[in-house]
Amino acid sequence: MISNYRPDIDGLRAVAVLSVLFFHSGFTLFSGGYVGVDVFFVISGYLITNIVVREIDDCTFSIVNFYERRFRRLMPALMVVIFVSLAFGALLLTPTRLVDLGQSAVASTLFSSNILFYLESGYFGGAAETKPLLHTWSLAVEEQYYIFFPLLLIFIAKTGAKHYFKWLSSLSILSFIACVILTRENASAAFYWIPTRAWELFIGSMLALNSIAFPIRRIVREVSSLTGISMILTSVFMYSAETPFPGYAALLPTIGTALVIYSGAGGSSFVNRILSLKPLVFIGFISYSLYLWHWPIIVYTKLWFIKELTFNTVVVMLTFTAVVSILSWRYIESPFRRRALLNSKKSIYFGVFATSAVTITIGLIFILNDGFSERKFNNTSLISKKNDYKWLHWESCEDVTGRISNKRGLCEIGSNSGNAHFLLWGDSHARSIASGVHLSARSANLKGRIAAQTACPPLLTIERPNRDSCNNFNLKVMTLISETPDIKTVILAARWPLSVKGDRYKEEHGSYVKLIDTISPSNSMSNTELFKIGLGKTIEKLNRLGKRVVLINSVPEVGYDVPSALVVASINDRNVNSIIAPTKEEFKKRNYEVHSIFNELNKLAYVDVISIDEYLCDAGHCKVMIDGRPLYRDDDHLSTYGSEHLSPVFDKIFSDL
Numbered sequence: 001m002i003s004n005y006r007p008d009i010d011g012l013r014a015v016a017v018l019s020v021l022f023f024h025s026g027f028t029l030f031s032g033g034y035v036g037v038d039v040f041f042v043i044s045g046y047l048i049t050n051i052v053v054r055e056i057d058d059c060t061f062s063i064v065n066f067y068e069r070r071f072r073r074l075m076p077a078l079m080v081v082i083f084v085s086l087a088f089g090a091l092l093l094t095p096t097r098l099v100d101l102g103q104s105a106v107a108s109t110l111f112s113s114n115i116l117f118y119l120e121s122g123y124f125g126g127a128a129e130t131k132p133l134l135h136t137w138s139l140a141v142e143e144q145y146y147i148f149f150p151l152l153l154i155f156i157a158k159t160g161a162k163h164y165f166k167w168l169s170s171l172s173i174l175s176f177i178a179c180v181i182l183t184r185e186n187a188s189a190a191f192y193w194i195p196t197r198a199w200e201l202f203i204g205s206m207l208a209l210n211s212i213a214f215p216i217r218r219i220v221r222e223v224s225s226l227t228g229i230s231m232i233l234t235s236v237f238m239y240s241a242e243t244p245f246p247g248y249a250a251l252l253p254t255i256g257t258a259l260v261i262y263s264g265a266g267g268s269s270f271v272n273r274i275l276s277l278k279p280l281v282f283i284g285f286i287s288y289s290l291y292l293w294h295w296p297i298i299v300y301t302k303l304w305f306i307k308e309l310t311f312n313t314v315v316v317m318l319t320f321t322a323v324v325s326i327l328s329w330r331y332i333e334s335p336f337r338r339r340a341l342l343n344s345k346k347s348i349y350f351g352v353f354a355t356s357a358v359t360i361t362i363g364l365i366f367i368l369n370d371g372f373s374e375r376k377f378n379n380t381s382l383i384s385k386k387n388d389y390k391w392l393h394w395e396s397c398e399d400v401t402g403r404i405s406n407k408r409g410l411c412e413i414g415s416n417s418g419n420a421h422f423l424l425w426g427d428s429h430a431r432s433i434a435s436g437v438h439l440s441a442r443s444a445n446l447k448g449r450i451a452a453q454t455a456c457p458p459l460l461t462i463e464r465p466n467r468d469s470c471n472n473f474n475l476k477v478m479t480l481i482s483e484t485p486d487i488k489t490v491i492l493a494a495r496w497p498l499s500v501k502g503d504r505y506k507e508e509h510g511s512y513v514k515l516i517d518t519i520s521p522s523n524s525m526s527n528t529e530l531f532k533i534g535l536g537k538t539i540e541k542l543n544r545l546g547k548r549v550v551l552i553n554s555v556p557e558v559g560y561d562v563p564s565a566l567v568v569a570s571i572n573d574r575n576v577n578s579i580i581a582p583t584k585e586e587f588k589k590r591n592y593e594v595h596s597i598f599n600e601l602n603k604l605a606y607v608d609v610i611s612i613d614e615y616l617c618d619a620g621h622c623k624v625m626i627d628g629r630p631l632y633r634d635d636d637h638l639s640t641y642g643s644e645h646l647s648p649v650f651d652k653i654f655s656d657l
Contacts, residue, residue, distance in 0.1 A: 007284075015275070016040050017283065020037060023036070025318060031240040035232070037138045039253055043257065044201060045205040050208040076336045078139065078292060081133075082108055088296070092564075094382050095373035105366075106364065106367075114144075114194070115192070130299060135294075164209050180248060184466060197246070200246075200250065215266035215267070221267055222269050228260035231252045231255060235252040286326055289324075297321050306560060307579060308507055400477065401473050411450050414437070414438055414448045415442050420447050422491060423450070423477075424449070425490055426492055431452040431454075432637040432638040436649070440648070444651070457496065459474065462518070462530055488548060491552060496591070501593070514527070515530040528597075551598055554613070555613075555637075556587045558582060558635045559580070583620060583622075584620060
């Protein structure tokens with residue numbers, strides 16, 4: 001086994017952490033900078049295997065000693081970052097996000113945050129980019145690897161043959177196959193789960209076994225190292241949020257990292273010498289602290305400034321991050337690793353368990369107290385996960401396909417008596433206006449039903465690639481309408497501009513929305529064309545059934561989380577409307593194609609259009625708060641208050657029923 005220190009590997013760490021740092025800081029050049037984590041995985045697999053196999057072969061390996069080293073390396077700085085994140089979270093986060101932070105703190109301490117963030121990766125799990133401890137998912141993957149990997153190596157060694165390479169290569173192939181399949185079927189699972197990420201660490205592990213002869217000839221080293229670093233940089237600069245990942249795409253940075261490590265093991269090369277330069281090596285030294293601190297600093301900086309960060313602000317933020325990381329490395333990481341602090345096994349184990357108990361306790365306090373939802377900001381109490389029972393009610397109505405299939409019936413909306421005479425149909429935006437529609441229909445003594453499914457606008461035959469849930473949902477709803485003659489009016493509501501344009505709004509995070517036609521999925525029509533076709537089919541079918549169709553125009557998108565902005569703005573008495581409220585011109589520009597299509601369809605079919613913006617917007621801006629209360633629960637969905645505030649808009653729908 002190779003045990004000599006390799007400065008080029010620290011330089012490789014620098015490439016990895018800088019890629020992640022610049023990607024998270026919003027530098028578009030580093031659009032694939034997230035692959036830095038994959039580079040770290042290969043390096044970790046290489047270094048850990050190098051140590052563990054050598055000690056097993058020398059009969060000196062000890063699980064207790066192994067975890068002592070891991071604790072000294074990882075836990076002190078991690079605990080400090082968690083404590084600081086909790087402290088700032090208590091000041092700057094909304095109740096809902098404070099609960100999320102409490103859960104993150106508990107999961108991060110227990111090395112299971114990758115599982116938590118996978119479970120929260122759904123549409124209403126909260127924007128991932130606002131979670132201060134989100135980046136700990138990769139530490140959880142590595143720690144889970146450290147738990148089972150030494151035991152696996154011990155088991156292999158006890159078989160007598162010590163066929164490490166055969167075992168690891170077989171497991172790596174199985175892990176990679178699972179990764180490719182899940183990337184296509186469930187990308188979040190493939191991204192966060194250890195079984196689908198283990199192959200990346202196994203690649204580094206196999207390198208450390210010396211089963212492949214290292215390159216002695218200089219030309220081989222030069223070519224392999226240049227190829228490797230080119231593969232890494234290509235993925236950093238050419239990948240983007242739209243790249244299916246990890247899957248096959250993860251091969252480029254991981255194999256590239258393996259080639260750089262492989263070539264450096266055989267001797268010097270140009271790439272090896274560049275990576276061994278002192279500035280890069282130093283960044284490699286502080287890379288763990290830099291990785292730990294950069295994300296909470298970015299999240300809280302964005303929260304504080306509310307709007308998008310200027311270039312100068314980003315530079316100051318990165319400088320501050322570097323200073324904090326150097327101090328963390330110098331005064332937290334290094335003393336524990338050198339045993340200058342808690343120098344015995346007993347003391348480090350006790351210290352880790354004690355601090356872990358404290359972070360878990362604080363996290364549970366945040367969770368059990370519902371993020372202290374009784375707090376007021378500018379004399380306004382914010383909604384939390386528990387106290388908005390109306391939103392929770394409409395959320396519980398979402399399993400529309402299951403309800404229809406099991407003949408349980410859709411949730412009622414409006415009056416409690418009589419037959420249902422209307423249906424509210426759409427995506428989560430239909431759900432977000434449900435409380436307002438409910439009030440208006442109830443005042444008119446009319447009952448209806450609601451059929452809303454997240455991320456599924458009512459566009460017949462139109463779907464997103466590699467899924468069929470929305471098309472199935474829409475077909476079932478249309479069948480239900482055709483079989484229910486009492487339903488005379490169908491109200492269609494959705495986040496229309498997201499489907500038409502495909503891109504998110506302002507500072508909102510999330511993937512690009514691509515539409516396809518399920519009848520001819522190979523067709524290369526634009527989102528706008530497909531949207532028009534899908535909505536046209538929906539309206540045409542409803543017209544043939546003799547139904548009155550009402551289109552609810554788009555709710556103005558904000559692009560910034562309104563409750564979070566209210567919390568931060570309340571600290572120094574800033575006005576949220578003046579900071580983030582979209583202008584009327586911005587709203588018109590964002591919805592230009594939608595309005596054009598609505599107008600065109602209105603000429604071809606019997607359609608009523610209800611314009612919400614006329615009630616929310618004046619000549620200058622579209623308000624996000626009225627009477628000191630937020631109209632939105634996030635950056636684009638109306639809050640229950642906002643929905644009920646709009647209820648008079650819907651009166652014109654029911655006046656003719």
